Amino acid sequence: MGLLSDPSLSTHNKLVDNLAKHMRKVCYAFYTAGVIWFMCLALPEFNHGTYLSENALSPGLVYPEIRIDANRLAVQLLEELQRERKDHQSTTPHAWILAKFKEFGLETHTHNYTLRYPFGGGKEFHGKNVYGILRAPRIGSTEGIVFSAPYRAPSSVHVDITSSVPLLLAFADFARRKNYWAKDLIFLVTEQEQLGMQAWLEAYHEGDRDPDSTNSYLLAGNLPARAGSLQAALNIEVQDFEIDYIDVKIEGLNGKLPNLDMFNLVQRIMAREGVTSGYKQTPRKKRRSSLSNYEQNLRQILAMLSTQSSGVPNGNHGLFHRYRIDALTISAAKRVTNSNVKANPSSAAVPLLKAIEGIARSLNNLLERFHQSFFFYVIVHNDRYISIGDYMPALVALAACSVIKAYLTWSTLEATQKSDDANPKTETASGLESIKLSLPYGSVLIYLAAALFIGYMGNVLPLHQYILELPVSAAPLTASILIALNVLGFGLPFVVVLPPGALELLHISLLLIYGCALIVIGLLNFSLGFFVAVLTTPMVIALNTKSSANSTLRSLTRVWTLLLNPLVVIYIIVLIMSFYQFPELTLQQLLLRAATAAMDASTFALIDSVIYGNWLYFAICTVFLPLWIICWTLALAKRRDSAIPQAKLKIN
C-alpha cells in the first residue's frame, strides 16, 4: 500500500471529493455536535458526584476543639480593631496586628514591598504585609500551610471585610496551644488586595532577585523568615461574624483551579458545621428560584466559565496557584437582619471557627502535596463536577472543524487549480504535485510573520520607555496603541496584495494555526478557549477564498469578521456588562461609558500581565489579533489579476 512513500496514491479519492463538496455542512455538523455536547454536560448523566480522593485528608475525623472562648476573643479583637480603624482611615494598623501576633506567641515578621507603577510618569507605591508563623512541634519547618486574610482600610471601595483579621487571630491563638501541628502555620495579613499577596508570594519564592533589574515593576524584596515548601493555603474573607452563607471562590490566575479535593474538603467541613456553603453561593432568597435542575446547572457552568475565562483571580487565593499551592477563598457574607434564623451573637463565629479548625487539621494530615483528584474540572453543582475528559470533547469538536476544513481545502487544492487551468485531463499526478510545490510559501510566511509582528507590538509598545515618557495617562495610551495596531492590521490586506495561490495557502495555514491555538489555549484555560471557539468558529468555517462565491455572502462574512475583531469583541462585552449594571443610562451615555470602560479594561489587562503574569493580554495581542488580521485578509479575498497566475503556471 505504501501509504507514505507511494507517490501514485492520490490525496483526492472519492470520499474526500464527496466530503469536500459538503465541507461546510460537515464543519457545521461538528460545530453543532460540540455545542450540543457542551449543553449535555449540564445533564446529571454527563457529570459526576464529587468524592474525596485523598484519604489522608479524612475530613471530620476529629472533633472540633475550638470553643466559645475563641469566639469571645474574636469579638473582643474585632472591637479593638474597630477602634484602631478610626485612626487608620486609609492605612493598615500594622502595629496592632503585630502586637497581637506577638502576644499569642507567634514568630512575627513584616514584609515591605514597593510597586514601581510604570505609567503616568512612574509613581512608587509602598506596602507592608504582616505575618506570624506558628512553628509546628512535629516538623523542622520543612512544610507549611498559609492562612491569609486581606485587610481593607475604611477608605476602600470594596466590601468591608474587617472581621477576617480578628477571626484569623482568634484561630491563631487557639492553634498556638495545640501540639499536633505537623506543618508550620503561617498567618498572613495582606493589604492592597491582590498586590500585597502577589508581593508576599514573590518574595517567598523569588527572594534573591536583584532589586535594580530594570524590568521589574513589583519589588517584592525578601522575607525574613519562611516555613519550608507551602502545601496549601486558605484565604478568609469574612464580612461579619453572623454569616448568612459562605461562597467558596476557587478561580485563580489564568483560570487555574485548586485541586478538587480541597474544594470538596471545604464543602464537607462546612456541611458538618452546619454552615451554608457552596460554589457561587447566593443568598437564600435567590436560591429558592424555580429554575429547573438542568437550567440551574447550565447557568452554574456558564458562570464558572465566564469567571475563569478572563484569567483574573477572584480572590487572593488565585495567586497561589502559580506556585502550585492549592488555595481557595472562603468568603462569608453578612446575615441580613430580617432573617428568620437569629443566632446568638455570643457564639456567632463558632461554626466558622470550627470549620477553619477542621480544614486546618485536615490539611495538617496531608502527607503528600495535593496530587490526587482533579486539577481541571468544571463545577456543575456544589456536589457535582465535570472532569476534563468529559468537557474536552466539546472543545475538540469545535477545533476539529478548522482542522477538517484545512485538510479538505488542501486536498481539493489541485482540483481548483485544475479547473482554473484549461486542460485538466492531461495533468498528471506529478504535475499536481508541482502545483503544490510551486505555491508561494515564502510570501505567505512573510505575511504571517507580518501579522504576528503587528500583534506582538501590542505587547512591547505600551511598555516601551519612549512611550511611557509621553504625558498621557495609561488607559488612553494603551487603547490608542491597540487601536493603531488594529487599524494597521485592518489596512494590511489593502496594501499588500498576495500572489496567486497565496490566499488558499494562507487560508490553510490560518485554519491550522487557529485549530492549534484553540486546543492549546483550551488546555491552559478551557473557558477562554471554549468561548473563543464558540464565537469564532462559524466565521472561520464561513470564510471562503473562491472568487466564484456569492457576493452578498461574501460581504456578510466581511461584516462578521469585522465584528469579531478583538477590540470590537471587548467593547461589545463591556457594553453588555454596563447595560446590565447601569440600565438607567441612555444609549449615548452607555456607549461612551463602555468605551472608557473598555479602555480601562485593556490597561488593566496589560498591568495584570506585567505584574501578576496573567497571559490574557498576551494571548489577545500575539494570538488572536494576528489570526484576525489573516481572517480579515481572507474575508476581503483581494487577488491579483488572473492573467498572471496562468502565465506563471505555464512557465512551471
Place this chain on the structure above:
Amino acid sequence: MTTALAFLLLLLFTPLAPLALAQIHQSQYHTDEQFHEELVVRPLAGDHVNTYFQFTTRWHYGNRNNLYHTQLTPRVIAEILQTYDVKELHIGLTQGLWRYETWGYPIVEATGGAELWAWFSSPNLTSEDVDKQWMRLANVFSGVLCASLNFVDNTNSIAPKHIFRPQFMHLGNQSQQFVRYSTLPREIVCTENLTPWKKLLPCGSASGLATLLNSGYVHNTKYHSLGVKVRTLCDSSDPDNCIVELTQTANLVYDLKLLEQSSTDFSLRRLFGMGLNGYCELATSSNIYVQRNEQGERFQLVPQPQHELTSTVGGYTVLYGVYDIQQLFAGPGARLFNIAWVGAKGNSNREQTLPPPLYAHRYLLGNGQKRGRIATEVTNTHYEPLPVVLMELVPWYVHAYLHTLRLRSKPQHLHECSAKMLKFQLLHYAPGKQRELPTHLEIGFVLPAQSSALITIEVDYLLLKWLEYPPDANHGHYIGAAVISSQLPIGRNYTALPLEGHLFKDSFNASRATYLLTLRTEALIVSLPTPDFSMPYNVICLACTVVALAFGPIHSVATKLIIVERQTTMPRNLLRKLFHKLTNRAGKRSTDVVGDQPLKRKPDGEPEAKVEEVKQQPDQAESNQSCDKQASM
C-alpha cells in the same frame, strides 16, 4: 589573604590541651571506669524550656585487649573499637529544629532526622577501606538504635574537608585520618529509638535521671534530639594507654504553652510525667544544673538548690543552681524528688531576646519542578567580622551548578539583596554523579559585621527512574541541612562543652580565645517531577507500550508495497482443485516452486519499473487462493 590564612589555620588546627593526657598518666595501666549523669534545665525565651541530659561513661581501658571485658561501657561500643578503625563517632537523631534566634545555641548541635559522622584513623588505612568500614559501622548502629542508618552509603556520604575537626587524639600523622559524614533528613525519630538508646546506659531506665525520659513526654516536645558520641583518647607515645568516652545526650525543648496547665510555672513532674526516684547507683556523680539568670530569673525554685555557682565564659556570665542528687537521696527510704519553677504571676512582659551572634536559615527559591535555587542566609549580628565555613551536601537527584554559586551580602535588617558580592576565601567543590555521589560543596568567607550573606546555587531537579521514587512520592525529596562553622570571639549564648572536657560542668569558666561554633540549618523538601502513579499513569505506560509495539508493523505497512498476486494455476473445479493440491504438495517436497506470473496490482496503470521476484511459500499455497506478499521497495 593573610586574614584568610589565619582563619583557615584557626579552623584546621585545634589545640587539644594536654589535660586529658595528664589524667592518663596518673593512672597508668590499670583500667578504671566512671559514669556521670547530668541534667541541665535552662528556661528559654518565648515560654520554652530546654532540658539537656548528659550521660558520660569514661573508661580508661589501657590496652586494646581489655576491650573484651566491659563493665559500664556498652559492649557494642567496645566491639566497634575492636572491629573498626573508628576513633570518633557522632550520631544524632533529632525531631524538630533548633531556633537559634530565640533559643540561643544548644549544648549539642544536631540536624533534623538522622546525622552520622565518624573519624577513622589507623596506620595503612586507605580511603576504600574507610568507605567499607563506614557502611558497616552505619549498619551496626542501625541495629543498635533502631534507626534507618543502614541507608547510609556512598551515594549520600561525603568526606568533609574543612568543617569538622577531630576531637580524638591521634596516634600518627594527620594524613592517616579520614572523616565521613552523612545525614538522613527524612528519618523520623520516635520511641523506637529512645528505648534502645536508654538501653546503652549502665542503669538503663531503671533508676537515675534516665527515668525521667518517658517517651510519652519526650515526644511531646518542640525539639528533641538524641545523641551518641564516642571518642578515644590515646597517649601518642604509648598505644596501650587509651581512654574511651561515651557521651549520650538527650536535648529537649518544651513549649510551656503546650503543657496543659498555666504557662507561667512548671516542674520536673509536669515536664517528664513523674518526679525523680533517685540516682543511678553506678554513677560517680548525679547533678542537676538549673540556670538562674536571664530567662531563669522569672522563676522561684522549690526546693532551693543546694548551692549556686557562676560560670563566666567569654565575658558572659551564667548563674547555675546545683542539686546533687546523691546527697539528696543519701538517707534510706524511697521517695520522689521534684523541682518546681514558680513564675511570678501576671508578668507578661516579653522582652525581645537578642539574637545570637551568628545564625543561619536556608530555603528553596524558584517555582516549578524543573529547577530552583538553594539559598542559605547567614547573619552576623556581632560587631566584628566573623570567619564562616559552610558545607552543603546536595543529593544526587539534584544537580547543582558551581558556576551559578553566588555569595552576596546585605546589611542586617534589610530584606533586599544588594548586588555586593563577597569573596570566597576557600572553595571546595566535588561534583555529584547521578546515582553514585552527592555534590559536596564547602565554602569559607569572612562575613562582615552586622550583615548577612546570601549564598545561592542553582539546581536542576532530576526525573528519577520509576522505581527510585519513595513511597508517598509526592511528599517530595529531602535535601539535608547545611552545616555552618565559625569561631566566635565572645561567649554569648554559647554553652557547648570545651574540647578537652567531657562533662557539662567542664564548661564552667572555660574561657578561651575563640569559641568554635557549629550550626545546622533547616532541611529542604524539593518536589521533583513526579509521575502521578495512579490509574491514568498506568494507562499511559500501557498505551506507550502498545504504541511502541504497534509502531513496527504500522511503519512497515506504511512504507512497504503490498503486492497481491493471484494463484492462476489453481483450477476452479473442486475435484481438480483437490488433485492440484495433492500434486502440488508432492512437487513442493522436492523443490521450491517459483510462482509463475505473479499478478501485481499496479496503481493507476503506471508502468512498473522493477519486476520483483516473489517466492511462494509452501504453507500458504495450499489453502489460499491468493496470497499477499510483501516485498520491500
